Each structure stands twice: as C-alpha cells, then as structure tokens.
Amino acid sequence: MTNEYLCNVQNLFFTYGGKKNNPTLEDVSLQLKKGEILGLVGESGSGKSTLAKVMTGLFKEDSGTVECGKTAMIFQDSYSALNPAKTVEWLLHEVQRLQGVKDKATRQKEILKMLDAVELEEQYLNHYPSELSGGQRQRVMIAMALLSKPEVLIADEPVSALDVTVQKQIVSLLKRLSHKRNLAVLFISHDLRTVYELCNRVIVMKNGKIVEEGAKNALYFNPKEEYTKALLTSAGIDWE
C-alpha cells in the first residue's frame, strides 16, 4: 500500500461461480484517502455490494489487487447483520474480545464511550436486536464497526431502510465520526441526495464497471456520462 491511500483497488475482476462470461465486477479501480468519504452510486444490481464484499475479503477477487487497511463493514440489512440471539452488550463485548481486549472493565468503559459517540442510550445494552428500532440497530452496527478500530469503513446502504429524519441523523453521525477518527469511508447508496450531503468524491457504477468518477460538485453539476445524467435526472437533481 502506498502511503497516501488507505485503500487501493486496482483492475479488479470478480465473477460469481457459474456466470463465466459475464463478470460482476470488471476492471474496477479506486482509491480511498485518509479522512475521505467516497460515495458509490449505481442502479440496483450494478455490483456495489459485491464490490464491498470483495474489498472486505469476504469474496476472493479473480484478478487485480485489493490493498486496504483494517476494514470494518456496515451491512445494509441491520436485521440480518446483528445476531438475534445476543444482546447489544454481548455484541459490543464480542467485537473487543476478538480484538484481544481481555479485561472486562476496559471493554465496558469503551462501550460506554462508544454509546455516547453513536448517541445510543445505555438502557439498550440489555436489549436484543429485535427489540430495537431500525435507527437504533444501525447505531449498534456503527458502534460495533468502530469498536473494531478500523481505518476503512465500508457502509453498504446504511440508511436506505430508514425514514428521512433518522437517515439525516445517521448521516450526520457518520460524517462527524469519520472526521473525528480520520476514517476513510466508502459510502454505498442509491440515494444521490444523501451521497451529496455526505461525500467528497463520488463514483458511478454500471454493470460492474466504473463509468464516471469525480469530485462531488463536478460530478453533480457537470456530469459527462449519459448514465450519470440519467441517474441525476431520475433523482430529481437539476444538473443543467
């Protein structure tokens, strides 16, 4: 890894088993710098989640290179991403146990600090995920991700399932936390307005390929590709 990038993806190819001639990711390259929030947009099925899973190492790339610092991931479906049989407290302890933090009191102290950071009240510690609202579950996931002390945070549609006010809260929370901890964030979303609010730079993906990439304002107000223009138009954003 070069020093300037926390995450460097080069010429990545990936195909799901059984789909030989039709790669799901085709020649994808992207870089993430410290403290940067990179937006990844594209229509459903364009390969955004697949890219996230290859970047975290859950799937192995066919060719190309993925070099990322310590990565944590926030999954789209917070219902499936939190173990239903465990309490919030157990989950937050477990992340740290797996980090090798042996002392329970130390872990507990970290948990209380983290709850404060993600703005979740202490009373929810002994709740099960099914007893939380969507926004609260999302906060628990963010807390878990941050407790694993990542350099890179990949957030796969973290707010798509939430209502607008809660979306706003979570987005501003992510913004503050990434700033404070100097995290590199890959923010995946199909909501172009949220991406605009949060990100510095944006990548547009279509059929597994990156079609356009640029600084937020350049891409939103001076799009080059027809596909990007169409996305902006359908999001009701006046790019002309």
Next chain:
Amino acid sequence: MKKTTTNKNFMIGFCMVLAVLVFALAGLVFAPFDPEEMDAASKLAAPSLKHLFGCDNFGRDILSRVQQGTRMTLLIGLGSTAIGAVIGTVLGAVMGYFGGLLDEALMRIIDVLFAIPSILLALIFISLFGTGTFNVILALGFAIVPSFAKMVRTEFMKQREMDYVKAAKLMGAGRGRILFVHILPNVMPTLLNCVLISLNNAVLAEAGMSFLGIGVQPPQASLGRMLSEAQGYLQTAPFYTIFPGLVMIIMLLGFGLMSEGGGLKDAFRRKS
C-alpha cells in the same frame, strides 16, 4: 391469546415431567421395599396399604420397581438423547456450515440411516455389541444421531447466509467460535424441541426393545421391561400393567406438551 395457551401447555407438561422425576428420585431416599427382593407369599398380590401398587409375579413390590424402572427409563432416554444430540449437532453444524463434498457424502449416509427405523438400527447395534444398559443407551444414541444431524444441518445452512455470520468473520472470529458461539444459540430453540421429541422416542424405543428382549436385562427394571413382563397377567393382575403404564403415559404426555407449539421457543426468547 395463542401464546398464553402454548405457555400453559409448556407449564403443564413441565409439571408432569417434574412429578415423574420427583416420584422416581424419591425412591432413592425412601423406597418402601428393595425392588429386587422377592416374596413368594405375596405373588401378584393386589394393591394394599403395605404394597400400594401391589406385587408382581415374583412377589416384588411394584411401587419400588416402578420407581427404579422410571429412573432407568429416564437414564436411557436422557443418555441416548444426549449422545444423539451432541454428535448430531456437531455433525450437522459442520455439514451445514461448510457444505461441499464432505457434506454430500455424509448426507448420503444419513439418508440411508434415516430410511431405517431407529429401533431396527438399535437392534443391529445390540446384535453386534451385546445387551446391557450401557449398550442400550449407545444403540439408541447412535440411532438418534441422523435425525439431529439432519435438522441441525438445515438450520445451519439457513443461518450461514445471514449477514451476522459474515460480520463475525470480518471481526476475526474463528470457525469454531462462529459455529458454536455465534450460530448455535440461534438454533437452540429448534434443538431443544428436538430434544423433547427425541426423549419421547427414546422412551418408546426402550419399551420396544424390552419387548423384544434386547433392552434392559432382568432383574433390573425399566418401564418398558415391566410392561413386557406384565403382559401375561393383564387379566389376573391388571395393576401390574396399569402402574408402570400410567407413569410412562404421564412422562410421554409431559414431554409432548412441552414440545408442542414451540413452547420452548417462548421460554427461551424473552420477548418476540
């Protein structure tokens, strides 16, 4: 409304099993007679104040024997279920989570074993390794393995697709930890239900084996053994059949009520 009835069933079943358990264990402290002591004078004596449940064809006190027999039946049921559940769970977990060739090969074997009735499997086992209480437990235990493995495998195949498993992997949890600390608790309600059903089956299978003469060997008592011994005296001494039969029915009904309608799911999950 639905939930209260299932909880009620669970509690009634639980009380029945508890009553049987207390009855059987009480025999350890104050059984009225030595269950193997014969008394020629009271052969097939009807229930009386001295022998509350009457006496069998050797003049042994039926109450004391039913207590001992219940303990034996419970021991066999619990022992074999424990063996079946532990081996079956580990097998099923590994098969369901990892899949692949090993899973396929094991699944073939399990399907074959599954097609053979448990009692027949146990019979084959006994004819290979001989009779005796310990072998009966082992035989039934191994006969139970396939059903547990199959159920647990299906559950693990479902669970492994959940994102929480991927999240655990990303956080650096090892395979063993993912299988038994992260996933297994989610399979627990189903597993415990299976345990109850399997206890039921084991009690019935033990009776069947005793009937065939390959179960518990005399002079030891088990509920199945007593029922098979009593069959010749159904008309002359009905109490000989009634008392062990009653205890067995209460026990089976108890397990059945507990497992019915996923009563355990409610008991193990605080809120829905």
